[in-house]
Structure formats: C-alpha cells, structure tokens
Amino acid sequence: MAPILPVPSLLARFGLDPAPIITEAGFDPGWFDDPEHRVPFAAIGRLLALCVERSDCPWFGHLIGEQAGIEVLGLIGQLASQAPDVGAALHEIILYLHLHDRGAVPALWLTQERAILAYVIHQPEIPGIEQFYDGAVAIIHNIIKKLCGPEFRPLEIRLSRPRPADVEPYQRCYRAPLSFGAEHSAVVFDVNWLRHPLDGADAQLHAQLLQTIECFDAQWAEDLIAHLRRVLRQVLILGAAPGDTSLAHAARLFALHRRTLNRRLRARGTSFKALIEEARYDVARQLLRDTNLSSTDIAVSLDYADASAFTRAFKRWSGVTPGTWRASPPVR
Numbered sequence: 146m147a148p149i150l151p152v153p154s155l156l157a158r159f160g161l162d163p164a165p166i167i168t169e170a171g172f173d174p175g176w177f178d179d180p181e182h183r184v185p186f187a188a189i190g191r192l193l194a195l196c197v198e199r200s201d202c203p204w205f206g207h208l209i210g211e212q213a214g215i216e217v218l219g220l221i222g223q224l225a226s227q228a229p230d231v232g233a234a235l236h237e238i239i240l241y242l243h244l245h246d247r248g249a250v251p252a253l254w255l256t257q258e259r260a261i262l263a264y265v266i267h268q269p270e271i272p273g274i275e276q277f278y279d280g281a282v283a284i285i286h287n288i289i290k291k292l293c294g295p296e297f298r299p300l301e302i303r304l305s306r307p308r309p310a311d312v313e314p315y316q317r318c319y320r321a322p323l324s325f326g327a328e329h330s331a332v333v334f335d336v337n338w339l340r341h342p343l344d345g346a347d348a349q350l351h352a353q354l355l356q357t358i359e360c361f362d363a364q365w366a367e368d369l370i371a372h373l374r375r376v377l378r379q380v381l382i383l384g385a386a387p388g389d390t391s392l393a394h395a396a397r398l399f400a401l402h403r404r405t406l407n408r409r410l411r412a413r414g415t416s417f418k419a420l421i422e423e424a425r426y427d428v429a430r431q432l433l434r435d436t437n438l439s440s441t442d443i444a445v446s447l448d449y450a451d452a453s454a455f456t457r458a459f460k461r462w463s464g465v466t467p468g469t470w471r472a473s474p475p476v477r
Contacts, residue, residue, distance in 0.1 A: 147180035147217040148284060149189060151209050152196060159200040170195045181219065186248030186268050193280075194273035203309050206276025210283025211318055215291050217284065220358055221245055227351035231292045232339035235262065237355075238288070243375065244361050249281070250379040252329075255336055259300060262289065263331035267378035269427045274435060275306040278330040285332045286319060293341050299334050303327035305436070328436070370413055370420070377424035381447055382431070390425075390448040392417045426462045429455070433471040440467050 153163035153174070167174050170192035176182045197205045215222040221241050228234035239251045249266040264281040266274060282304060290297045299321040308325035315323055373395065380390065395417065396403040410416055425447050432443050444455035459467045 146176055146182045146184060147219065148213050148280065149192070149209060150177055150180060151212040152192065153177055155205065155208055156196060156200065159202065161199055166195060166199055167192070180217070186266075187271055190271045190273035190277060192273075193276035197273070197276060204279060204311075204314050206273070206279035207283050207314060207318070209276075210280035210287070213280075213284045214287035218242070218245055218288075220354060220361075222288075224351065224354040224358055225288075225292070226343065227346050227348075227354060228343060229346055229348075230339070230343060231289070231341045234292050234343065235289075235339070241358055244358065249277075250375070250382075251285075252379075252383055255339075258336055259333055260336045260339055261303075261329075261331050261333050263303075263329040265329060265379070265382050267375065267382050267428070267431075269431045278305055282330050282332060283318065289332060289334060289338070292343060293338050294344075297334070297338065299332050301333040303329060303331045303333065305330045326437075328438075369409055370415060373410075373417075373420055374424060377421055378428055381424055381428040390421055422458075422462075425458070429459055429462075429467070430470070433467055443467070 153167065156163040156166060164174050167177075171188055172184070172192060176184065193206055193209075197203060202208070215226060218225070218238065221238060221244065224241070225234035225237050228237055235253060239253060242251055248268040248271070249264055252263045252265060254261040254263070262285055264278065264285060266277060271277065282302060286299060286302070289299075299319060301322045301324060302315065302319045303324045304315075305327050306325060312323060312325075376395065377390070392403045392407065396406040407417060410420070429443060429447060432438055432446065438446070439452075440455060441452040444450075444452045447455060449455040449458070456466055459465075459470070463470055
C-alpha cells in the first residue's frame with residue numbers, strides 16, 4: 146500500500162469524498178493506515194482507473210508518484226540508502242524489488258553516456274496501466290534524485306502512455322525532455338551519476354539490513370514456480386535474446402543444473418515448456434493490447450524464428466490470429 150497512500154488526500158484535493166470511491170474499488174479505507182498491507186496489482190489498477198474517472202484528471206497516477214520516494218520501498222529503500230554509491234543502491238533495488246512489488250520488474254540499461262532505469266509490468270490484464278507507469282516513473286525519478294542529491298537532473302523521461310492534452314504537470318516535475326508513447330517507461334540520466342558516493346552511508350548498518358533482506362529472499366525463493374514465471378515474463382517483456390528462453394539459461398539463472406530444474410518442476414506437476422508457453426501467451430496479449438509493436442517485433446521479443454511461427458502459436462493458444470485478437474481484445 147505504501148506507494149498509493151496519497152490517494153485519499155489527492156481525492157480530497159479534487160473536492161471528492163475519498164471513502165465511497167475507495168470502497169467502490171474494493172478497498173477497505175483502513176488499509177491506508179498500514180503501508181505494509183499487501184493488495185493485488187489488479188486491485189490497485191482498478192482503484193487508479195476509478196480515481197481518474199471521478200477526478201477527471203488523466204495524470205492522477207503521476208500526482209501520486211510525485212509524493213512518493215525511496216521510503217515506499219521499506220527495508221529495501223533503507224538498504225539502498227546505506228549503499229556506498231548510487232550504482233550499488235540501484236543494483237540492490239533491482240535485485241530485491243520482488244519482495245516489495247510482485248507485479249513488475251525494474252531494468253537498468255547502460256551505454257557509454259547514459260543510464261536508463263525502466264519499470265516493466267509483467268502481469269497481464271491490468272486496468273489503469275497508464276497510471277501505474279506514470280506513478281512508477283515519478284517514484285523512480287524521486288529515488289534517483291534522493292540518492293544523487295539536489296543537483297541531479299534527468300536527461301529524458303520516457304512514458305509509454307499516449308501524450309495527454311496537457312503536459313504541464315510532467316514538465317513542472319521533471320524539467321527534462323519528455324517522450325510519450327515510448328517503448329518503455331523509464332528515467333534516462335548521465336551514467337556518471339552511478340559512481341556518485343552516498344553521503345552518510347553506514348557500512349555496518351548496510352550489512353545488517355542486507356542480512357535481514359536475504360532471509361526474506363530465501364523464504365520467497367522456495368516458491369520455485371512463481372519465481373520462474375516472474376523471471377520468464379521479465380525476459381520476454383524486455384526482449385528475449387536467442388537462447389534466453391531455453392531451459393539451460395533458466396537453470397543458470399537459478400544456479401541449478403538443467404536436469405535438477407526439470408526434476409523439481411516435474412515434482413510440482415509442470416514443465417519448463419508449459420511455463421514458457423504460458424509466459425509467451427501472457428506477454429503476447431499484453432504487447433498486443435498495450436503497445437503498437439508489429440507481430441514481427443513481438444515474435445522477436447518472444448524468441449520465435451519469425452512472425453509466422455508466432456502467429457501459429459498464438460492461434461493455437463487463443464483460436465484466432467494476433468491481428469484478430471488485437472482488433473477486438475476481450476473486455477476487462
């Protein structure tokens with residue numbers, strides 16, 4: 146709940162009574178008293194979509210994100226704040242965010258001059274997805290600025306949502322070039338910031354926090370199938386390279402021999418082939434619904450040999466071609 150705690154006060158700013166709207170979305174107003182209360186991704190999406198409808202504010206998610214920062218990550222945020230430099234802090238956030246956020250994954254891409262920190266939702270059929278991305282990018286921006294200090298300025302803000310009629314709220318917040326309709330929602334900044342040391346970092350406290358978080362991570366890792374599903378969706382959404390969807394590659398990610406991974410999956414009544422096909426179908430529907438990528442580009446992302454192979458697979462899954470599905474996706 147931590148990232149969406151500002152919802153009641155924001156609704157009130159628009160002259161709305163928060164309680165009926167929150168209740169209509171299926172939330173208990175008392176949940177806003179507990180930042181650690183867990184709610185499904187889709188439930189938050191429904192709440193955000195309803196807030197946009199009632200407030201008539203198409204950037205409601207952005208306003209939520211503007212008010213949140215590294216503190217919404219709880220222990221993970223505390224750990225990152227004690228890292229030796231910005232690069233190490235962002236690495237730890239990326240490594241452990243699954244303990245806080247089960248519906249999306251962060252990704253950091255580097256070039257010689259730029260760092261690109263993106264947020265990618267891997268759960269399918271999420272309402273209010275534009276609001277999620279607006280809020281997430283605002284939070285990412287606030288986190289990086291907190292780590293780097295007041296001198297930080299992004300080079301570019303990328304948002305996958307269509308360009309709204311009024312972009313002033315975004316311009317006021319970021320003071321950087323804006324790219325709407327982007328492939329990924331991300332903050333782009335000078336790569337040299339990754340070497341910036343964190344003032345007041347405490348190495349001993351960092352070690353203690355890391356030990357605590359690794360205990361939580363070990364407990365979470367026991368659910369092998371859920372973990373593997375998340376990893377496969379991450380690989381596919383970010384664009385699979387040849388071989389990334391193989392059993393051998395997945396086994397390496399888990400530090401297991403491929404036969405060991407296969408055996409553990411069989412013991413749980415499934416197989417790697419079944420899980421990768423499930424992930425491909427989920428991601429294919431998400432990309433068809435939420436992006437303008439062509440079938441050829443989606444086929445490449447899903448690690449198919451060509452668009453015809455992807456079309457045959459999608460028709461086997463859904464009974465229709467990707468083009469037909471995109472023209473009339475199921476009503477949410």
